[in-house]
Amino acid sequence: MSAAQPETCDACLRRAFLVAALAPRIAGLLERPRARVAGLLALSESDLLAAVAGSHAARLVEDLDRRDFAGERVRLANAAVHAAARAG
Numbered sequence: 001m002s003a004a005q006p007e008t009c010d011a012c013l014r015r016a017f018l019v020a021a022l023a024p025r026i027a028g029l030l031e032r033p034r035a036r037v038a039g040l041l042a043l044s045e046s047d048l049l050a051a052v053a054g055s056h057a058a059r060l061v062e063d064l065d066r067r068d069f070a071g072e073r074v075r076l077a078n079a080a081v082h083a084a085a086r087a088g
């Protein structure tokens, strides 16, 4: 381990959690040949939710709004340190 990694901003963390929450649905779309998956990840949060989340969109936004990104940042940093220690 050398220099500290740059901190991920709240917007990037929020996006990461959004995509993680939608991943099973996006994977489901990938199995449907006619689904338009290309470009999904380039959509804004609201467009992506409209395209993929269906009736779960409101709950997902609530989850994201409630999430403690400062706490998540610490948790993820600790996880990375432990992963690096195991790998070493």
Ligand SMILES: [Zn+2]
Pocket (backbone or CB within 6 Å): 008, 009, 010, 011, 012, 013
């Ligand atoms: Zn960012």
